[in-house]
Amino acid sequence: GSKPAVAVALRADSDPASVPAAYLKLHLISHRLVKPHGTSLNGIFGVLPNIAWTNEGAIDLAELPQRQFSARTQGRRLEVTCVDKFPKM
Secondary structure: OOOOOOOOOOOOOOOOOOHHHHHHHHHHHHOOOOOOOOOOOOOHHHHOOOEEEEOOEEEEOOOHHHHHHHHHHOOOOOOEEEEEOOOOO
16 A cells, blocks of 8 residues: 655754654765764654564564564565664664
């Protein structure tokens, strides 16, 4: 199914207060649009949830059992590489 689009705009460089704002800041850093230490990431660990990082992308932990079951019934293997706030580097 289709997933809703999320638009995020930052008016000021404040601490991330939402998951979309946190991921936007990380995206800007990883694409070198903001220098490391050039944006506030204070409190980011408290904002970001733990995610199952898999061979099919990021999956919310609450959805993981159903996604694993669905993959098994379709003959696919859903491999969880780690559960963390960030994917393995």
